[in-house]
Amino acid sequence: MEILVCVRRVPDTSENEIELNSAGNDIERDELVYSINEADNYAVEEALQIVAKIGGNVTVVTVGGEDDEEVLRREMAMGAHHGVLITDEAFSGSDGRGIATILKAFVQQDHYDLILTGVQAEDGGAQIGGMLAALLDYPFASLVNSIEVLEGRKLKISREIEGGNKEWSEIDLPCVLSIQTGINEPRYVGMRGIRQVASVLIPTFSASQLGLDENTVGLSAAKVTRLDYFIPSLGKGAEILHGNRKENIDKVLELVAAKGGLK
């Protein structure tokens, strides 16, 4: 089975304290730790497990710049057979539809049986997989947390629905699936693995190489544009305890007891 996994390099929100830049139009990116988007990593692992069982190849693709090569190499160190960087100034400012349009053009250059994305990235969009499927007229399922390959170009899949219940379906290939975190246990990637793929040439594709009309991608085509960033205030905010640890512990226990939690 030929599997394409669309991945993205994102600031690791578990490792970073997000702050705004002085202009307020972006977050402060200088000190950020970047990594593979977590759900995308699960998607690559799932692809690798499928080809380990039934054969085939896994290609990882990203739309971005030179810096994003790092996540392609990381996923190739995990075992992905090919990495592809789609890069062009014209792509800058693309909205979800723009990115999906770029990926569609790439998919149509070749043949893939199955296309995977992570369920969402750090922007919480949860959109590229569903859009790409609609553009390609492929069946789609989101929040996928199990995949079984059936005979006759079909998969049996489950989606994670409310309460952690699993909604099982059968889906025809080729299709697009967005993968939920926790579907598998992504393998560890060591420094040795990274070194082995450090010098592998990563092919790149530009807008013209993909035959893309520049009016369909980038900022000019975007129907959706981010205007600014600001720090949210959802509620009144917690009363932060500023005592030393011992004082804070005493206070916590006092509060827990007062709220009927300790008897």
Place this chain on the structure above:
Amino acid sequence: MARIFAYIAHKGGIAADSAFELAAAAHKINATASPTAILTGWGADLDAACNALGASYPEVWKIANEALAYPNAELVRKALLKVLPSDSIVLVAHEHFGIDLAPGLSIKMNSAFVSDVLDIAGLEAAAIKVVRQEFGGQASTHVRCDISSGAVLTIRPGAFKAAETSAGHGLLVDKSAEIGLLAAGRRYLETVVAEAGDVDITKYNVLVSIGRGIQEKDNVAIALELADAMGAAVSCSRPVVDAKWMEKSRQVGSSGKTVKPKVYLACGISGAFQHLAGIKGSPFLIAINKNPKAPIFQVADVGIVDDILEFLPELTNKVRELRGAAAK
């Protein structure tokens, strides 16, 4: 101004709670617009849900089709495309079905798409300005959405207060005849209910809930010891289950359990909305997190900026000390 539609999920003849939140979102987009509820399904369940919605929507569109008896996003999309005006603004709840339906719907309608909308910040001639979050809720953004050729928006559950006022006229429009035959490349088989697990976290007054900040499987014991000393149970957020450090039955959130404790100790939990969605009944929420920017501090009652791996064992010792003294 384009017409606003709200796609309403329903089950067992009852419309989802989000029906009223979508009405509130529609009202916030344009207070003078009359939003239309649109429901798909089959049989008595669909009729019951449509009738009930007459109280909160001026108009309800019903699409009855046997193929839609179970909501399959691809079939629902095909049905909606047959009846929706092309410049419609379509609101869908940002939950598992909306995530399945909405992005593809926007492509097929050739309209703009914004997911997980928290608020509406303004309406212009050909655009709406919405608020959403990025980076796990650590930063918010204003997003401009061009609605000149329609828009599909998914609305975060709980973000809009359900509309109190009754705007309904109960006008029911049956659109079923416009649908025709429906077929999809994905076919529903069955739903398998999640396993119950060894501990029922919904039964406890106090939950010691751990998140990614617990860092590794061996550290889960720190939380178990504290819970044991307090007579509490340990629950967790999604990353802990994803990492296979705890069973799925311990997970609090929209894809896990809904809990109503008196006290909720959020330990190393960032506070993603999917997690908060599982905490009901307004418990006293104490958050301990070493990241002072963690969104959990915005919703907690009391916050402590500290490392849970050091804080929790000391807290456990103190609880044991007090309990020991009380026992004497």
